[in-house]
Amino acid sequence: MTLMQKTTNALLHGTLDALILKTLDGAPRHGYAIARFIEDTTDEAVVVEEGSMYPALYRMERRGWIEAEWGTSELGRRAKFYRLTDAGRAQLATETAMWARFAAGVSKVLLETA
């Protein structure tokens, strides 16, 4: 793995957390719904790597950003629903601000030198 790829992954890693938090901002969702929501909303421009989404969910639950409870899915199956906590909402705000700053900075470089 080259250094460049590593950096990209690390970047995406933080981004994934932010995307999940944002997805849960409206209403509680189960893991699959989170993945689908991100795919739909970004027109599949961002494909959620499912293998990293679940560990991310558990990690964020451990940190207290989200909490889970069992409920019934739209098809009547038992599913684990995640909801945003107050701490998670604060984290989302921080990450959104960071992303905005980052995107603005990158845009400045890329667009002005182009």
Place this chain on the structure above:
Amino acid sequence: MKQSLRSWLWRVPVDQEVDEELAFHLEMRTRELIAAGMDPAAARETAINRLGDVARLKRACVDIGRKRDREMRLTQWLEEFRDDVRFAARQLAHAPAFTLVAALTLALGIGATTAIFSVVHAVVLRPLPFPEPDRVMSVGEDWQGRVSSASVGNFTDYRTHLKSFSSLAAKQFVSYNLAEGDQPERIVGGRVTHTWFDVIGIAPLYGRVFTADEDKPGNDRVVVLSHRLWTRRFGANPSIVGRVVRLNSEPYAVLGVMPPQFDITSDSEELWTPVAFTAAQMAEHDEHFLECIGRLAPSVSVEQARAELRTLYPQMQAQYPGNNQVKLGVLKPFQETLVGDYRQRLLVLLGAVSLVLLIACGNVANLLLARGGLRAREIALRAAVGAGRGRIVRQLLTETLVLALAGAALGLALAWVAVPVLVASSPEGVPRLEQAGLDSVVLAFALGAAFLSALVAGLAPALRTARTDLRATLNEGGRGGTAGRDRLRTALVALEVALALMLLVGAGLLVRSALNLQRIDPGFDPRGVLSARITLPEARYDNPTRLVRTFEELAERLAQAPGVEAAALNSQGPLVPGGSSNGLLPAGKPFSSDAVTQSALNIVTLDYFRTMRIPLKRGRLFTGDDRRGAPLVMVVNESAARGLFPGEDPIGKQVGCCEGGPDNPRYKTIIGVVGDTRSSGPAEDAEPEFFLPIEQSPDIAWRWIQNSMTLVARSRTGDAGALINIARGAVRAIDPTVPLFQVRTMEQRMQTALAQARFNTLLMLLLGSIGLVLAAIGVYGVIAYFVAQRQQEIGIRMALGAKGPDVVRMVVRQGMQPVVLGIALGLAAALAASRLLTAYVHGVTTTDPLTFAAVVALLGTVALVATALPARRAVRIDPTRVLNSM
């Protein structure tokens, strides 16, 4: 609601949770792909592929999930604990009387235990303040069951042969006359090998310690000061290094000052000079006066070092026959040597005080039971709204813990006051006692004691209270509880009585022993006798003739002073520290350890026996004719006579000792036998002792006793204190530069010798009394409770014609049952435990029937009163009122 859902979720094992979640995901994805037109098998495969390595994914999630659950459980536990503590505080605040009594009871128990522990910690447990203190060993040898000091020759052999030690050192205690400024002072010093500082492993604070070169005869006029002496006499001035001080009238250059932790005890030596062995000394194997210590070499175990010492001794015996007969090397931790028998003494005390704490816990348990009965309704309600039994027990235990912590805080305040009192009132000479205080270890101990007390006092009542039958209690309107035969309360009474009995037996044995000690005849008459130490400096009193003449002159001058009935000098008076001992061997017997009678050497002036009123049993005492050049004579005490010539008349027999060799044995003829004296105090047995007239004392003996003698003078009026100035005047008239020190009346010395026993007795008596009072309160509480429970029954009985005394008898009989059980239990336990006191009682066995009987009678009477009081109250109840209230 959220809370309960989450706690429900936690009960799903994490791997099941992950499995289910991932299975749901796969199913949803497969469904979607099929809906998009994919064939089911392919759809499923695609779904799995998108997830990647499912097994690894699952492991990662389970791993994080486990950590998450652990943290959440802890958080919840802490939250509940916090809630419980708040609730407990509120509950306790609502019952101030209960809270105060329970907290004070625990404070008494925890405070007393903590105070004693702080002493045990300071004296026994705390490691010595130098690097790897457990690697520093005392090296000595076994001499007829005792650990003896080493000779220079043996120490030299240790140093040559023992490979188990990285460094070995030796010390000889000496007393120096320090003349600095205008006040001469006697100071205990150590003549040590230069390695002494290496073995201890502490560097000097200022300057340096002496080198191997300075530890040689001729170069040895150098001194290292202790921090204590430096602060006390030299104003803690670092510029003292390099200056010259005068010790025993000779100049010594100050090389350095040691840091405070080098002062291991408050009465350890205050300065160090090189011991500077001569070649002749290093070949000498018979004079034992060195304290040896060694630091174990890295990776050598104590056992290995001990084994090496064991193999060295036979070699030494072969090499120096006649000197190292049947001796064994002894190795033990330096700390043990230092602490001596205080270890067991203090641990026994700690055991006794924990009995007090247990009794206190018993009382608190009793209070908690009563309170639990009152709270049955509240508990039932909480159970009704879904609190599990475990949860209720935890809450109740938390309440007890809050109580115990409050008790510990109060107890620490108590200990804070008690420890200085304990230290100040304790007898002299307990090593490191002055360092006792409330440090972090002691605080941790108090905290631990609080937790343990909470558990001991709180567990049974909490289990009992939480068991309360829900429906019965709520229906009955709160009167419920478990009246009638109450095993738990009965057991509490029995246990408290048993514990109190153990304490009282201990106290009783010590009291009897103390009374015995007061009556013991020490073998001399201490009333009206003054004693003091005097040392003639070696520099000016360098030949034996001069020494003898000066001491004799002093004795004569003193004897003629007004108010003095008799006066004498001696090298080892009773109750005076110091002196030396020698092996006595009857003339003609071959040397062997068994044939030798190790006896204390006492060089005396003529009037010694008359001054001390030591009775002559056989033969005669010394006269003026027993002078230098006359036939050599000795007087022995009865113990020495028995040891030397068992069953024979010792008068006229010849004995070898102290001096001479095979060609010139210098035998001494026994001319008299005197009564034994208890030289180490009334609590100690008399030791064999022999007396030589000062004019015939062997020249070498002056070095053994370091030119020091004890002066004794008997007052005509019986007022020994009045002789102090007379004694000082007599010494001044002979040599104004020589100080008289350790000036005490013999009666004061007797008191000091008994101080240890008196202190132990006082403490045990105090603990025993606290135990008795607490146990009495406990018994009273339980009986009062029983009586209250049976008020109706008693009322009915009385209404039916039962007489008051009959009812009292019935209640008392029932109340005394657990007391009798407790007494029986306590007797068995006390019989087993009192053996620990064997070393501290005199003139009484540890199973002394009189003591046991007295304690049983005392405890029985107190318990009877504690039962009779509530019983009498019961019969004063008006039967009609009781019946009406039904």
